[in-house]
Amino acid sequence: MESTSKEFRKYAHQFVDWMADYMDNIENYPVKSQVVPKEIYNQIEDSIPNQGEDIETIFNDFVNIIMPGVTHWQSPNFYAYFPANTSPPSILAEMLTATLGIQGMKWETSPASTELEERMMEWIQKCIGIPNNWVGVIHDSASSATLASILTAREQKSTFRINETGFEKDTKFRVYCSEETHSSIEKGAKIAGIGRANVIKIPTDQTLRLRPEVLLQKIKEDIKNGYKPLCIVAAIGTTGTTAIDPLNEIADIAEKFKIWLHVDAAYAGSVLLLPEFHHYLNGIEKADSFVFNPHKWLFTNFDCSAYFVKDKNALVNTFEILPEYLKTKTDGSVNNHCDWGVPLGRRFRSLKLWFVMRNYGLVGLQKKLRNHIELARWFENEIAKLPEFELVVPRNINLICFRFKPQKFKDVEVLNRINESLMHDLNDSGKIYLTHTKVNDIYTLRLVIGQTNVSERHVENTLQLIIEKATKTFKKYNREVY
Structure with missing residues (x-):
């Protein structure tokens, strides 16, 4: 049943009232969903209905079927994994984003999306201490940003040959990270064709920080054995314990051997808004890329991952592709963010960050x-x-x-x-x-x-x-x- 604007207005008001009540009463819900496997699945019809149903019926099923299967990440009693925060201004912005429904793949498909994103990345850059000669872009997640870093490192190391001709022979690339870092590094290495076996996990010290002396030793051994060190991932806040890797020492090693250095601060990076934690970034000027997620601990709805790179050209040359149907008269004079990562399509994520x-x-x-x-x-x-x-x-x-x-x-x-x-x-x-x-x-x-x-x-x-x-x-x- 197709909704008229009058019906939309009616239900939109009803939904907003429900949303406000939910935020007011979230502590009354069990934080972790109490359902058993397939409990939700078995309550949903096995085929699409032949005739359209009214919104009221669907919404009632949302309340009675879907809500019991929700784990309430916004509960103040949620202490699991990592924060994944929303906030009233972010939610309001998401409503506008959904209403506009824009596709921000290129500047011309919505200039506001591109230019607001540029400015928001500059705001964050100044707040957290990223060098002012770097550039930023919003990805969906730190996993995508890490993949972008590994791919850019791969292309830079091969003078962009692999993008054109593929892996013509065994390049024997290596990626290095600590034993405590996120599984997205292994996933990125798999997708990039580096191979999971070539992700070298470096032992940690008593505080679970990567040991630079072991990293240096392993890189020297790999070079001696014919491997090509490609990328190092340093963590500002490891997944398990929020350990802080010694960035400056790692950066010296990366600089000495001309290895791409990516800094993963996915969850803990928000703390860099506090000047008393800026020392975590000592050495960042020697790194090549950095990521943190405002959607984790900066009160911004998922998904919104802030990714910064030192060399914009290396990033764009890795991902840019321009078929005839995507050519516009402004190409070359504006940023087209579809060329700054894997997806072509892009949501208007910067709006909620701005709010x-x-x-x-x-x-x-x-x-x-x-x-x-x-x-x-x-x-x-x-x-x-x-x-x-x-x-x-x-x-x-x-x-x-x-x-x-x-x-x-x-x-x-x-x-x-x-x-x-x-x-x-x-x-x-x-x-x-x-x-x-x-x-x-x-x-x-x-x-x-x-x-x-x-x-x-x-x-x-x-x-x-x-x-x-x-x-x-x-x-x-x-x-x-x-």
Whole structure:
């Protein structure tokens, strides 16, 4: 049933009321969805309806079928994975973006999309300390940005031959990263034809940072054995523990051997808006590319990944392709962002970033980030006071890695099972949601404090819930083991 503008207006108002109510009442939902596999699937018809249905019926099914299967990433009690924040100005901008429905692949297909994106990248560049001779573009995710870096490194190293003729022979390229960095690096190497086996994982130190001396040794060995070092990925905030790789030392190695250096700050990069963290970028002028995701911890709806490169020409020459049907009279005099990454099609992502940065302002954004870090510091201090808990690694920024460690249990595997059971009990309660990693084979609970509206009250209640559930878990395992 096709909606008229009158019907659209009616339901749009209804939907906005529901959206506002959702934001007001999000704490009443179980944070992690409580459904079982196929529960949603089996409630949905197996074929498209022959006749159109009215919006009211569809919306009722959304509430009754879809909503129970939603994990509420915007809940202030969501501490899992990484923040994936929205905010009122971002949501409002997304509504406008959806209404406009533009395709911003080239300047001429919507000049506002291209030029607002250019300006937003300049705003961010100034805020976080990226060199002013670099250029920025918005990608959908850090995975796409990392792939773009690996592909650009590949083409630059082969003088853009591989794009034209393919891999005519075994080039034996190598990509280097720490053992703690994101799986997107391996995926990018696979897609780029480098091969997963040629991603060399460098051991880390006690704080889980990449060890530059081992990196240097491995590069020298590879060169001696006929390999071609292609790309190094340094992390400002690794996935598991938010470890900060020593960028300046890594950059010296990359510069010495003329290896492309990509800096992955996907989640933690937002903290660079705070001047007291700018030292994380020491050495960035010697790198080649950098990425962070405003859609993770800068209150901007997914997807919005800010990618910067030193050499614009290397990036464009890697991806540019100009069939007759895409030629326009402004080619060569404007930026056509379809030539700055893999996809041709591009969403108007910069609009929500503009709304967010203008509505909060730099001071407002900094205030929220500092508040999250302070809450994380409080949680870390409280955990450290509890004799039955242990900080597995020191806190980095707003992520706390800890475990329940009853003094009665010494065996690592038993403690791992206890902590896994504790995590599932916490998540099954619906009251909070957190995830885990493994640090030196220790099952480690990760608690990320970064949701848009998280407050001291939420963190205090979370700590009490963890203590209560841990007590029950201890009693259960005490009966089983002894």
